[in-house]
Amino acid sequence: xxxxxxxxxxxxxxxxxxxxxxxxxxxxxxxxxxxxxxxxxxxxxxxxxxxxxxxxxxxxxxxxxxxxxxxxxxxxxxxxxxxxxxxxxxxxxxxxxxxxxxxxxxxxxxxxxxxxxxxxxxxxxxxxxxxxxxxxxxxxxxxxxxxxxxxxxxxxxxxxxxxxxxxxxxxxxxxxxxxxxxxxxxxxxxxxxxxxxxxxxxxxxxxxxxxxxxxxxxxxxxxxxxxxxxxxxxxxxxxxxxxxxxxxxxxxxxxxxxxxxxxxxxxxxxxxxxxxxxxxxxxxxxxxxxxxxxxxxxxxxxxxxxxxxxxxxxxxxxxxxxxxxxxxxxxxxxxxxxxxxxxxxxxxxxxxxxxxxxxxxxxxxxxxxxxxxxxxxxxxxxxxxxxxxxxxxxxxxxxxxxxxxxxxxxxxxxxxxxxxxxxxxxxxxxxxxxxxxxxxxxxxx
Ligand SMILES: Cc1cc2nc3c(=O)[nH]c(=O)nc-3n(C[C@H](O)[C@H](O)[C@H](O)COP(=O)(O)O)c2cc1C
Numbered sequence: 001x002x003x004x005x006x007x008x009x010x011x012x013x014x015x016x017x018x019x020x021x022x023x024x025x026x027x028x029x030x031x032x033x034x035x036x037x038x039x040x041x042x043x044x045x046x047x048x049x050x051x052x053x054x055x056x057x058x059x060x061x062x063x064x065x066x067x068x069x070x071x072x073x074x075x076x077x078x079x080x081x082x083x084x085x086x087x088x089x090x091x092x093x094x095x096x097x098x099x100x101x102x103x104x105x106x107x108x109x110x111x112x113x114x115x116x117x118x119x120x121x122x123x124x125x126x127x128x129x130x131x132x133x134x135x136x137x138x139x140x141x142x143x144x145x146x147x148x149x150x151x152x153x154x155x156x157x158x159x160x161x162x163x164x165x166x167x168x169x170x171x172x173x174x175x176x177x178x179x180x181x182x183x184x185x186x187x188x189x190x191x192x193x194x195x196x197x198x199x200x201x202x203x204x205x206x207x208x209x210x211x212x213x214x215x216x217x218x219x220x221x222x223x224x225x226x227x228x229x230x231x232x233x234x235x236x237x238x239x240x241x242x243x244x245x246x247x248x249x250x251x252x253x254x255x256x257x258x259x260x261x262x263x264x265x266x267x268x269x270x271x272x273x274x275x276x277x278x279x280x281x282x283x284x285x286x287x288x289x290x291x292x293x294x295x296x297x298x299x300x301x302x303x304x305x306x307x308x309x310x311x312x313x314x315x316x317x318x319x320x321x322x323x324x325x326x327x328x329x330x331x332x333x334x335x336x337x338x339x340x341x342x343x344x345x346x347x348x349x350x351x352x353x354x355x356x357x358x359x360x361x362x363x364x365x366x367x368x369x370x371x372x373x374x375x376x377x378x379x380x381x382x383x384x385x386x387x388x389x390x391x392x393x394x395x396x397x398x399x400x401x402x403x404x405x406x407x408x409x410x411x412x413x414x415x416x417x418x419x420x421x422x423x424x425x426x427x428x429x430x431x432x433x434x435x436x437x438x439x440x441x442x443x444x445x
Contacts, residue, residue: 001091001121003079004378004422007415023401023412027376030413034400041194042104046399048188051347059343059374062351066383067442071429079425080432081418083391085368086172086313086335088145091121092418093385093433097372097393098149098175098317100129101202105403112402114140116410120418125149125175125393128162131201133208133258138169149175149317155292156305161211163309174310175337176303179318181296184345199249200256200282203289207258212285215292219284253282303331315370320350322358329366336363337370342395353384360388378420382428385436 002010011021024030035043049056081092096117102109110132117124123145126134138146148166153159166174189195196202206212238246254260257279306314313334319325320340328336338359340352352373360369371384372393384392394417401413425433428440438444 001081001418002415004419004426007419008423021412023404023409023416025416027397030397030400030404034403038105038403041189041192041196042403044188044192044194045101045104045196046396046403048186049343049347050184050186050345052187053343054347055340055343055345055349055351057343058349058351059340059353060351060376062353063374063376063380063383066353066387068379068382068386068424068428068440069442069444070427071440074429074431076426076429076431078431079422080434081422081425083433085391088172090123090145090391092421093381093389093391094122094414094417094421095147095370095391095393096122096124096398097395098125098127098129098177099395099399100127101131101196102399102402103131103201104196105399106406106409108406109402110137111140112407113137113398113410114144115407116398116414118142118144119411120414122414123147123172126166126169126171127202128177128205129197129202130204133204134165134169135208145172147171147173147175147315149177151177151180151294152298152302152306153292154295155211155215157211158206158209158215158292159306160309161209162205163306163312165209167310167312171312173313173315173334174306175315175317176306177317177341178324179320179339179341179345181294181298184341185347186344197289197293198286199252200286200289201252203256203285204258206289207256207285212288212292215288216281216285219288220280250283253286254279257282257285300327300331303333307332318345319359320352320355322355322362325359325362325369329363333367335368335370337372337393338389339372339393342373353387356384356387356389378417378422378424381417381421382424382436382440385433386438386440 024033083090083093096113102113106112110130114124114137118141121144124141125147126137127149128151130137134148148171150162163174315335315337316328316333317337318339318341319328319336325336336359338352338356340346340349356371363369368390369388370391370393371389372395375381375392375394376397381392398410398413401409430436430440
């Protein structure tokens, strides 16, 4: 793996020939460049948080409040970023956070991300709301470690099927996201009237799933049955003026039904089979998804059912209270992710980093604690590890890289993060990521 100096050197050498990084190293520039590139809907969906966006701000404020205190004349010539996680040695403490609907950022979506992850050996947490079926993403990842993030569906056959598929793609763990059993009040998306899933974006794990497809076929066969309240309550008949938008939405649904995907079906010369205009399944798939996406009646005791479904380690993502860390341990989880979903769920909440020390203390080394929400640079990773995180999940930054330059953009963002992490580690006087601890933080003795 390239060191921070290698990456720095490459950028400066290119500068001698007048070439500047196409993907900015400075986070503000990265964000601004991505905003210029992305549609208003995609930008709002990725950048936005819940309500007044105050948790998004709190995530950064919490990271900014923690300060590093460098030490010098320590031999840090050979640095080592590797960490242990779930019986594996990872080459760095970075993982790609599960991010849904990547097609909004770039048409290559997970294909581009998985290729970049593979090149840099950065594990990927594959999202339930992927734009690409998990088997395809896994194939693209090659031997790169992958975990599967689970949104616990209202339909247990779908849950079971997702878990089995995660096993068969070689996932190292199931990461159950706790914080999104309801969708937060996301004002930016609401003001655009934009929910990607309603256009069948980000539901590829479902439309590729036999259990989910059986639900869709059942719905089509017996339209009155099996519907929750959500499906038809929002039924709107378009006025003349609204027809073009409604047709675009319908066409998106048809495009996302797997039989319409390139390379699917047999004997179609172009590799793309037309899904007939009268085929009710694409629309039924969206309605079925909206019905089964999530449930709010689960309790800690339900984890036992998931445990029966799989021998894979189970992690929970979204822990913010040490009491929940205690309950998670009591219910036998194998790891925790301290996260507030990047401030997208509860407005007015604490910054995620504020939750980390209490959770780490509660867990007391029994299982690994991972961290996300607000990681923007290598120094942030150093801070989270110093406070006891084993590794961090990186979210929005690489999505912006994806929007700017596809695979190369994801790769550039990750390389920049790894470079800054490596350099910061050395500059604070610590040789290995595993040696980071509170001694590098202000306030330590
Ligand atoms: C556009 C977007 C989509 C996301 N989709 C998912 C998802 O499908 N599953 C999940 O568990 N978390 C999802 N998250 C949350 C991330 O996994 C992670 O917790 C969050 O991005 C961390 O915040 P940060 O990006 O500000 O650092 C999503 C976040 C964003 C920004």
